[in-house]
Amino acid sequence: MKAVCWMGTEKMSVETVPDPRILNPRDAIVRITSTCICGSDLHLYDGYIPTMEQGDIMGHEFMGEVMEVGSGVDQGKLRVGDHVVVPFTIACGNCFFCQNQLWSCCDNTNPNAWIAEKMMGYSPSGLFGYTHMMGGYAGGQAQYARVPCADVGPLKIPGGLPDEKVVFLSDIFPTGYMAAENCNIQQGDTVAIWGCGPVAQFAIRSAFMLGAERVIAIDRVPERLQMARDGGAETINFEEVDSVLDVLKDMTGNRGPDSCMDAVGMEASGHSLFYATDRAKQALRIKMDRAEVLRQCIRACRKGGTVSIPGVYAGFVDNVPIGGGMNKALTFKTGQTHMMRYMRPLLERIERGEIDPSFVISHRVPLDRAPEMYRVFRDKEDRCIKVVLDPWADGARAA
Amino acid sequence: MSSESEMRRNARDGGTQAQVLQRWGMLLGGGALTVYALTRRKPGIALAAAGGLLAYRGATMGTGKFRARASFAINCPPETAYRMWRMLENLPIFMRHLESVRERGDGKSEWTAIGPLNTRIRWNAEITEDRENEFLAWRSTQNSDFQTWGSVEFRRAPGNRGTIVTAEMEYVPPGGVLGKAAAAIFGKDPEFTMREDVRRFKALIEMHEIPTTEGQPHGPRSAIISTVHQIYPEHRKPSEYYAGERMAAQRRAS
Ligand SMILES: NC(=O)c1ccc[n+]([C@@H]2O[C@H](COP(=O)([O-])OP(=O)(O)OC[C@H]3O[C@@H](n4cnc5c(N)ncnc54)[C@H](O)[C@@H]3O)[C@@H](O)[C@H]2O)c1
Ligand SMILES: [Zn+2]
Ligand SMILES: [Zn+2]
Numbered sequence: 137m138k139a140v141c142w143m144g145t146e147k148m149s150v151e152t153v154p155d156p157r158i159l160n161p162r163d164a165i166v167r168i169t170s171t172c173i174c175g176s177d178l179h180l181y182d183g184y185i186p187t188m189e190q191g192d193i194m195g196h197e198f199m200g201e202v203m204e205v206g207s208g209v210d211q212g213k214l215r216v217g218d219h220v221v222v223p224f225t226i227a228c229g230n231c232f233f234c235q236n237q238l239w240s241c242c243d244n245t246n247p248n249a250w251i252a253e254k255m256m257g258y259s260p261s262g263l264f265g266y267t268h269m270m271g272g273y274a275g276g277q278a279q280y281a282r283v284p285c286a287d288v289g290p291l292k293i294p295g296g297l298p299d300e301k302v303v304f305l306s307d308i309f310p311t312g313y314m315a316a317e318n319c320n321i322q323q324g325d326t327v328a329i330w331g332c333g334p335v336a337q338f339a340i341r342s343a344f345m346l347g348a349e350r351v352i353a354i355d356r357v358p359e360r361l362q363m364a365r366d367g368g369a370e371t372i373n374f375e376e377v378d379s380v381l382d383v384l385k386d387m388t389g390n391r392g393p394d395s396c397m398d399a400v401g402m403e404a405s406g407h408s409l410f411y412a413t414d415r416a417k418q419a420l421r422i423k424m425d426r427a428e429v430l431r432q433c434i435r436a437c438r439k440g441g442t443v444s445i446p447g448v449y450a451g452f453v454d455n456v457p458i459g460g461g462m463n464k465a466l467t468f469k470t471g472q473t474h475m476m477r478y479m480r481p482l483l484e485r486i487e488r489g490e491i492d493p494s495f496v497i498s499h500r501v502p503l504d505r506a507p508e509m510y511r512v513f514r515d516k517e518d519r520c521i522k523v524v525l526d527p528w529a530d531g532a533r534a535a
Numbered sequence: 536m537s538s539e540s541e542m543r544r545n546a547r548d549g550g551t552q553a554q555v556l557q558r559w560g561m562l563l564g565g566g567a568l569t570v571y572a573l574t575r576r577k578p579g580i581a582l583a584a585a586g587g588l589l590a591y592r593g594a595t596m597g598t599g600k601f602r603a604r605a606s607f608a609i610n611c612p613p614e615t616a617y618r619m620w621r622m623l624e625n626l627p628i629f630m631r632h633l634e635s636v637r638e639r640g641d642g643k644s645e646w647t648a649i650g651p652l653n654t655r656i657r658w659n660a661e662i663t664e665d666r667e668n669e670f671l672a673w674r675s676t677q678n679s680d681f682q683t684w685g686s687v688e689f690r691r692a693p694g695n696r697g698t699i700v701t702a703e704m705e706y707v708p709p710g711g712v713l714g715k716a717a718a719a720i721f722g723k724d725p726e727f728t729m730r731e732d733v734r735r736f737k738a739l740i741e742m743h744e745i746p747t748t749e750g751q752p753h754g755p756r757s758a759i760i761s762t763v764h765q766i767y768p769e770h771r772k773p774s775e776y777y778a779g780e781r782m783a784a785q786r787r788a789s
Contacts, residue, residue, distance in 0.1 A: 141754030151754035159751065160744045161779040191754035208743060208783030228742040232610050232696060244742040249734065250727070262746065274751045282751055285742070 138527065139193045139278035140506040145183030148194065148507040156274060156282035161208025164286030166222060170299040171198035171276050173506065173513055173523040174307060175333050175401070176448055180267070181510050184402060184418070184425070185450045187251060187269040194506075195277030196224035196264040197306040199299060205286060213287040220290035221305045222276065222283055223475035226262040229288040233261075240472035245285060246271040255451065260472060277506060279527040291479045294487075300494040301486055303524065304338070309493050310478035312338025312399075315446035316346050318469035319395035326350040328384060328393035328436060329369070330429045332360035334496045334522045335446055336399035340367045341491060352387060354380055356405075359519045363496070384436050392438030401447025404428040410455045427453035434461050445470035496522040502529035601708070603729035606701040607737045613689040613698045617668045619740060620687055620700075628778040629735035629745065631770070632720045632728070644673075654716035656680045681717055682707045702733050735775075743786065744779030747771055 141151045156165055174197055179185050199221040205214055214220070227234050227242040234242050242261035246252060251269045252259035262284070265275015274282065283290060293302050316339050319327050327343045329336050332355035343351050344367075353364035356375040364371050370387070377383050384393060404411075406428035414426040433443050434457050443466055461468070485491055498521040501509055509523045609616055619625055623644050627633035634649040642662035649655055658679030664672040664686075672686035683706035690699045704725070708717035735745050749771040756764070 137752075139752065139754065143754070149754070153752040153754055156752050157750070159747055159749065160776065161783040162742075162744055189753075189760055190757040191760075193753060206783075207780055208786070228738075230610060230741045230743075232608070235610065244738045245746050247746040247748055250731065271746075272748045274748070274753060284746065 137279035138503055139274075140195060140503065140525075141190075142180060142188050142192045142194055143190050146181060146511075148181065148510050150504050150506060151191075153193070153278075156280050158204060158206045159282065160284060161206040162285050162287060163206045164202050164209060164214060164283045164290070165204040166198075166200040166220065166276075166281050166283055166290070167203050168198045168200040168276055168279055168281060168527050170200075170303045171195050171278070171503070171525050171527060172303060172306070173197075173277070173509060173525070175335060176266070176307075177510070178514050179402060179448060179450065181514060182403065185267050185269075187248075187267045189268060189272075192265070192268075192272070193274040193278055194265045195275035196266055197303065197308070198222055198264075198276030198281060199293070199303050199306060200281075202286075202290070203280070209287045214290060214292075218290075219293045219295070221293060221302055221479065222264075222281070223289045223291070223305075223310075223479060224264055224266075224307045225289070225472060225475050226264070226271065226273065226284050227288050227476060228285055234288075237474055237477050238471075239474040239476045241474075248272055263472070277503065277525060277527075279503075289476065291483060293483070297486070298494075300497060300500075300524065301492055302483065304334075304493040304496070305479050305482060305486075307473065307475075308334045308496075308522075309338045309482055310475050311335050311446055311473040312340075313342040313345075313478050313482060314471075314473045315339045315397055315399060315444050316342035316348075318442070318444035318446075318471075319343065319346075319348075319397060320442040320467065320469070321346045321348050321395065323347040324349045325394040326352065326388055327395050327397065328352045328354065328433075329364075329397045329399055330354045330404075330433060331399035331447065332357065332364045332371070333399065336397075337363055337367060337496050337521075338493070339397060339399055339446070340364055340369045344368055345485075345490075352384065352393065357516050360516075360521060363521065366495075380432060381436050388438070392436055392441065394438055395442040395444060396433035396437040397444040398429045398433045398447040400429040402426055402449045404430075404447075414454065425449045425451055425453050427456055431455065431457055434458075434466065437464065437466055439464045440466070442467045442469060446473070497524055499523045501525060503527040600705065601725045602703070602705045603725035604701070604703045605726070605730040605733040606699060607733050608692050608697050608699050609737045609740055610697040611740050613668045613691055616698050616700050616736075616740060617671070617689050620689075620736070621665075621671060627772070628774050629739055630732045631735075631772065643676075648717075648720050650716035650720040654713070656713060656717055656720065658683060660685075680713050681709045700733060700736070702729060704729060739778060739782065743782040745775045747775070 137155050138150055139153050141149055143149050177194060180188055202214060202216050202218045202220060225240040226245040227239040228244040231243040240261050245262035246259045248268050248271060249259035262271025262273055264273050312335050321343060325348050327348045329339055332353050340351050340353055351369040353369040354372045354374055355361050356373050361371040361373060372380055372383050374380050402425035404426050411428045437443055498519055503525045506525055512518055513520045513523055623636045623638050626636050632648045634647045637645045644660050646660055647655055647657050658675040660673045660675050662673045668689060670688050674684045675682050685704045687702040692699050708714045738745050
């Protein structure tokens with residue numbers, strides 16, 4: 137089959153590799169019909185998360201048709217022929233964490249848990265296509281994928297719903313929703329969201345669903361800011377103002393937003409002094425994440441407010457104003473998304489027509505063009521916001 | 536367990552302080568290299584394997600007596616975990632170095648471990664303590680290739696949150712060729728081996744199979760990583776798959 141392989145920093149290539157097969161009784165094999173590139177993939181593309189190996193298959197946002205199921209998969213839950221969206225986290229369903237709905241913290245699905253334990257103390261769940269430290273599972277930017285614990289994750293999609301409406305249930309819609317839920321929104325709240333990428337776009341819409349009266353979104357990319365406004369947010373272009381914090385203060389009458397969300401993560405851009413030292417350390421490969429946005433979130437948040445962090449961090453950060461967090465009595469909420477909590481309820485919202493997630497798609501291209509699209513997406517060229525890949529389209533034909 | 540108390544115990548067991556320190560220096564060096572590798576961008580895994588190699592050499596030098604201990608909370612009642620472990624013939628499913636355990640009744644059993652170049656080490660064991668759903672201990676008997684002791688405790692976790700399973704093992708390797716084989720089998724950081732064994736036991740109970748990526752597709756690997764994989768193949772025993780199959784069948788039946 138064809139698959140997008142990580143061949144080194146900023147080197148992606150479409151390779152012909154063997155088809156996946158069932159390796160464990162609870163596995164299924166899925167023929168992929170749609171698969172996406174995520175902001176999280178950019179952290180790997182740019183080489184900021186350790187334990188990738190040359191040849192690893194990328195991708196964690198995919199859906200398709202079940203081709204084969206192992207002997208351990210309950211036929212009542214999943215059958216050959218089902219159309220499914222596959223969540224990016226892999227969960228066993230039976231451990232303490234799964235039973236407490238902390239699906240992305242599953243205790244059993246990371247075969248390389250010991251590596252993650254060295255970095256983090258304990259290991260989160262295995263993820264598709266996201267480093268050996270997080271399980272080393274082959275990803276879904278390919279024509280087929282092996283899905284472990286297939287009786288827990290995949291969500292069956294009723295006939296009649298096109299891929300583009302449901303494929304984002306694999307990650308970014310639930311992620312935006314959980315990020316908004318993590319804001320502890322009370323009726324009438326003001327929520328500030330850093331970043332207007334795909335995750336933030338869903339967070340903006342979810343914040344309104346959860347009762348926010350006002351959402352203020354921050355980015356510098358015009359078409360992304362426009363999309364945020366289309367979703368009902370007010371926006372700040374951080375390159376056009378001296379200080380985002382001052383603008384937020386002014387907009388909220390010196391109170392500050394009730395909650396602040398970092399939907400940017402470890403590759404934040406910025407122009408502060410701390411940003412410059414972050415950048416220098418990353419360049420020198422002293423392993424540090426760039427925490428510019430996290431710092432701003434903590435400083436901007438009102439007293440007693442909540443900081444929600446869906447943006448991905450992999451390791452360590454410097455100069456986090458934890459003193460502000462402590463003295464202002466802030467609450468911090470974060471995590472890889474507990475996918476299985478949100479997929480079904482959000483599917484129901486889509487079925488009821490409350491939201492059509494396809495609004496974020498800017499590019500639909502054949503899988504063969506993935507390598508170039510990684511760059512286009514990272515550099516925000518060609519008004520790129522979200523890329524959906526078709527694994528079966530003819531590579532020669534442009535979209 | 537802190538490395539300091541371990542060091543003190545090793546010292547008590549006969550190594551001079553200098554030997555002990557040297558061994559720990561190598562072990563920590565290995566560990567630090569592994570962590571260093573993890574925090575670098577490339578070529579992570581190859582460096583990690585080298586770190587593992589250093590740790591391996593550290594563990595197999597010196598005083599001759601090895602100890603390991605591992606503890607995992609498992610989401611099941613003590614009875615389930617005890618029953619699974621008490622059928623000693625199950626042990627090779629999650630203890631990768633074991634080829635087989637044969638029970639002969641009256642608490643006696645024959646164990647076979649398999650090492651590099653198919654060297655086999657055999658020993659006979661007897662159960663020395665057996666408290667149902669609580670504790671099990673065994674040790675090797677005469678006419679064994681080497682001396683070993685093992686035990687496992689099953690303790691109900693607070694708040695009824697499953698069972699804390701704590702396994703311990705000690706062994707004194709024999710001399711000569713068998714000693715080398717034993718060191719290769721158990722010595723590659725015994726604490727690590729034990730932890731991964733108990734982790735697999737937990738997965739088998741909770742997940743009904745052992746997680747793996749062994750056998751999945753990938754694109755072309757770099758020369759250095761292919762070499763590392765050839766020298767240290769991640770081996771997965773066929774019995775791991777069949778254990779999953781068996782548990783699936785049991786689940787369907789119940
Ligand atoms: N928690 C989870 O489970 C989960 C799941 C998916 C993605 N993520 C993470 O969410 C983050 C966003 O993902 P995405 O797909 O939307 O990525 P993206 O790269 O498309 O979006 C990031 C946006 O942040 C903007 N930005 C950069 N610096 C900024 C700054 N200083 N202030 C304001 N905006 C700034 C960029 O212009 C860009 O539009 C990533 O870190 C991704 O890894 C987390
Ligand atoms: Zn994603
Ligand atoms: Zn689990």
